[in-house]
Amino acid sequence: MDICLKMLISYLFLFLAFIVDLREAQNGCDDQLRYCGAHSPAIRFPFRLSSQLEHCGYPGFILSCTDANQTVLELPISAKLFVKEINYTSQVIQLYDPPHHCFPRQFRGLNLSSSPFQFKVNSPYDDLQNYPLFNCSPRAIMNSDRRSDRISCLSGPTYQVYAINYFTSIAELPLSCTKMYNLLSIPNTILIDGSDYKVLQLSWSIPKCGHCEAKGKKCRLKNNSSKLQTECFPKDKGSLSKSAIAGVILGSFLLLLAIFALYRLYTYDKVEKEHQAKIEKFLEDYRNFKPTRYSYADIKRITNQFTEKLGEGAYGTVFKGKLSNEIHVAVKILNTSNGNGEEFINEVETMGTIHHVNVVRLVGLCADGFRRALVYEFLPNDSLDKFISSTGTKKCILNWDKLHDIALGIAKGIEYLHQGCGQQILHFDIKPHNVLLDQNFNPKISDFGLAKLCSKDQSVVSMTTARGTMGYIAPEVFSRNFGNVSSKADVYSFGILLLEIVGGRKNVDVTVENTSQVYFPEWIYNILEQKEDMRIFVDDDEDAKIAKKLAIIGLWCIQWHPVDRPSMKVVVQMLEEEEDKLIMPHNPFASAGPVQINASILVKSLNHELEVIPE
Known part of the structure; x- marks a missing residue:
């Protein structure tokens, strides 16, 4: 096996290994932004869609899409909120509850301690507090001065629900009020009625990817990292997109094809030179019979650029030609792809010594590089x-x-x-x-x-x-x-x-x-x-x-x-x-x-x- 073929096989193995590594590295993840809908926020690391593989995002940052192309974040326990916006630089996600516009209902049993997210507090007035909820009769409500704590989205025609903060004494509540459940460590703004307070902001501190975004870079998990470490990477040099992968694969295939073509050309040229040497040695020994030897340019002139075709066989194509106005010939152009020159040598060696009225006479021959032809009487x-x-x-x-x-x-x-x-x-x-x-x-x-x-x-x-x-x-x-x-x-x-x-x-x-x-x-x-x-x-x-x-x-x-x-x-x-x-x-x-x-x-x-x- 020659060195060119060894190189070709080695490259083939490297190419296959590259595809396997690339598949393992990417494995369904890419640098492309994903969306649930045309007006939905962009989804990228540390978030991932539930349909993607785990290593495409950071643990706990799982989003899903509804049939209406809305983006949903699920918090423990069973709190499903819709995503309005994600700010990857400040590491803040904005959530809302369009079906009910009622965060207190969603936050029953909420426990963010098992979640990577925290409530974002924008001012001292928006600190986190525990709020027990009470169900009171309408009569008790009319006699109470605590209407500002009323939760309208939980109240009904025959009852009213109140949230009581830590400085309110339970003794101040009417006797007709019954405790429902507690809201633990929530900002008080989510209890206030009004459109300005219908968006909830959560932030995350881990993973720290905001500095990557601030530098115009992106963030991802480090390869082979068992501690969930992240790293920044340039947007134009990060993990390959689908088009980049296709380009790499296509380019590698074309390179492989080019190497194979060069190898075939090299081997063909080598074999053809051996055939030419064999034919030249034969013609040197055959010189005593004094055949007429033509160049390929002579053959083209004789056949008038191969104008008139007489026939075609397995070993070549026959054209009509003329040496002069009176002497016409038949020129067989041999197929160099068939055999190793044996057919050419056979004909010359055989017909050059034959002189019989019932055998075609060989007039001349051409062995010009890899081009070979035989000239017969017409x-x-x-x-x-x-x-x-x-x-x-x-x-x-x-x-x-x-x-x-x-x-x-x-x-x-x-x-x-x-x-x-x-x-x-x-x-x-x-x-x-x-x-x-x-x-x-x-x-x-x-x-x-x-x-x-x-x-x-x-x-x-x-x-x-x-x-x-x-x-x-x-x-x-x-x-x-x-x-x-x-x-x-x-x-x-x-x-x-x-x-x-x-x-x-x-x-x-x-x-x-x-x-x-x-x-x-x-x-x-x-x-x-x-x-x-x-x-x-x-x-x-x-x-x-x-x-x-x-x-x-x-x-x-x-x-x-x-x-x-x-x-x-x-x-x-x-x-x-x-x-x-x-x-x-x-x-x-x-x-x-x-x-x-x-x-x-x-x-x-x-x-x-x-x-x-x-x-």
Whole structure:
């Protein structure tokens, strides 16, 4: 593991740890003001809403919101008062009692000794006293001089309630008065009737946060403090708000993404440089063959800035170009994301040594940094699949004699690859798409990206993975149960190609889901075995003979076991012989009768069930 990847993983752990710490530190608390309603006072430390976690406020400073969006403070015991205003600097909270406007009723049994709040005394006349409350009859009230102590909010039509202060003698009360309960240590202003005295002020001394507010700062509990100690912090540098948290998380994610992108770019550049060095070494050894080497600027000029696209495959895109007004070429721009340069080396190494009328000629190459391209001769009539496909629009141009000549030319080209070169070349991707046609419809084999070179006397080829196009791959390429991989793999692919020419259709349509569809090559075998007329494909007798000949040779080529297939040299001889001299092969499908096999199921079984050959 390189240092960049280690840094990336380390940062990822730090980032996750930061998020966990941030979540634990914040854990639902933030610096944002909270409100019960639009006209309610702001709520922040030391107060907290009952819906917040305990450490978001100081013990005893709990507020709640009513359904009418009013802020409520609950005092011991069960005294619920509404909050009008909170002054965080002077540490004073103003309370009122809107339902009854009657503090004496709320303060029955009140005990602020267990509360962090105290009554705020503004003057000597507003000192704290104990007041017993008496219920007196109306007649007693009329004869008394103590009407100034009357509590109107507790009085009714048939009785009056009086509060008696400490200097009043109980003997002065009429005998018809009965004691109700005591109000302990309350300011006398709350007993006075009138709107000016309907607001109660409570103060708190702990926690001491007023000096923080006076300095333009805020207050909070110290982290990891077991003694409920507080600290001041700047408003712009305090605990993170939700938007700040989102910003931190987003910024960290983007930074992580940037580091990962840089790491991928670094590794890609490193690997690409290794590929370039590998290719340059190969081209240095290949210089004796004197290929034409173009720069990427030359490639753009030749293709007129990649104006005319001819086709696209797994390994690259092909554009039309011209070296001069008379010489046209096909330029394949290779995908650098696929492979490690092996496809490029395969094609150059293989095609640079081939000179055959039925093999596409390599004109030049480009290996300019990470950009790679191959320049071939241009063949104006496109590929064979355009003429044999059931959906092809050009099929009517080729008669059966020409199709026979094309099949013979392909066979001669493959035979040359197997025996005519200095080394044996196995193509491993013979299919109509890789057979191009010149102006006279002469076939030329192309696309050697999957080719493998070996000595002529080598009968078995080692492979690490299956290669080729599904539907054209020989069984032994997937599993040794059918035999060893050899040049007979190309024979199998050629046999499928012949059967496609006969049937005028693709061998495998993986989109077909109809399980009753007969596997196409077996269908052709059943027709020949039952001696049915090949006019199912053609009308003319002579053409039917050619179709039957191509079908028989194709069935010989697709025998499941490689030893049962002819060599390409024998295939060429069979194509050059008369049709009536050919013998029907054994049934390559090992079935007693017409068996219906879905092509897509066959493909999937080959792909998933057969053993892949180890090196």
